Structure formats: structure tokens, C-alpha cells
Amino acid sequence: MMTGYQKNFRRKLVGFGVLLAFFIFAVLSFSVFKAVAQTHGEEGSPPLSQDASADSKASDPGVIKFAFLAASIAVGVGSLGAGVAVGYVGAAAMGAIGEKPELA
Known part of the structure; x- marks a missing residue:
């Protein structure tokens, strides 16, 4: 038992x-x-010049994918935390209403 x-x-x-x-x-x-998702590069694309590569550093796909990954992890963990909090509050509310039905 x-x-x-x-x-x-x-x-x-x-x-x-x-x-x-x-x-x-x-x-x-x-x-x-x-x-x-890894690619081996475009065979037909010409190499970038120094000026074009300096401008493209802000939009580098390798950096952007980690930014999106970090944002998705932050949203996911925040959502899980909110779900756990709502679960505990809901359980406490149901317990309180069960003990004192006049509160409802």
C-alpha cells in the first residue's frame, strides 16, 4: 500500500x-x-567583394538562425513557466472553492 x-x-x-x-x-x-539544413555553397555564385561582405555581416544567415533559435527557446521556456504557474494557481483555487463553496 x-x-x-x-x-x-x-x-x-x-x-x-x-x-x-x-x-x-x-x-x-x-x-x-x-x-x-547545411548547404555546401552555391557553385555558380561569384565570391563577394570586400564592400559587399562588410554590408552583409548584419544579415549573415549563420547569425540570424541563432537569433531565431534563442527567441524560440525564450518563448518556449516562458510559456512552460506560465503553464506551470497557471496549474498551481488553478489547483489552489479549486482547493479553496472545495473547502469554502461560498467563495465561488
């Missing part, structure tokens, strides 16, 4: 395992996408 503490611990452990599996899947997906 499991106690309440053991059930709660097991539930948290399973939740942590699912979250860890999701992050591992995400990291592996980004690695695969990076490996697949």
Missing part, C-alpha cells in the same frame, strides 16, 4: 521523466535539423 507521499513522489517523478524526454527529443530534433 502506497502512502500519499509516495504517490505524490511517483507522480512528480513521472512528470519529470516526461519533461526530460521532451527536452532530449527537442535537442535531438534541433541537431538533426541543423545537420540536414
Whole structure:
């Protein structure tokens, strides 16, 4: 027979395992996408002059992809944090209404 503490611990452990599996899947997906998306250059394109390469440093695709990656990670982590917070607040609200139905 499991106690309440053991059930709660097991539930948290399973939740942590699912979250860890999701992050591992995400990291592996980004690695695969990076490996697949690599190009070997355009064979027919002429090399850039010094002036053109100085202007294109601001729009270098190698830098821009990491900017988008950083933005997506920031939004994803923020969304996960907001979801966890809403979950805890919702659970507390349901507990309070369960104890005192006149609050609703």
C-alpha cells in the first residue's frame, strides 16, 4: 500500500521523466535539423567583394538562425513557466472553492 507521499513522489517523478524526454527529443530534433539544413555553397555564385561582405555581416544567415533559435527557446521556456504557474494557481483555487463553496 502506497502512502500519499509516495504517490505524490511517483507522480512528480513521472512528470519529470516526461519533461526530460521532451527536452532530449527537442535537442535531438534541433541537431538533426541543423545537420540536414547545411548547404555546401552555391557553385555558380561569384565570391563577394570586400564592400559587399562588410554590408552583409548584419544579415549573415549563420547569425540570424541563432537569433531565431534563442527567441524560440525564450518563448518556449516562458510559456512552460506560465503553464506551470497557471496549474498551481488553478489547483489552489479549486482547493479553496472545495473547502469554502461560498467563495465561488
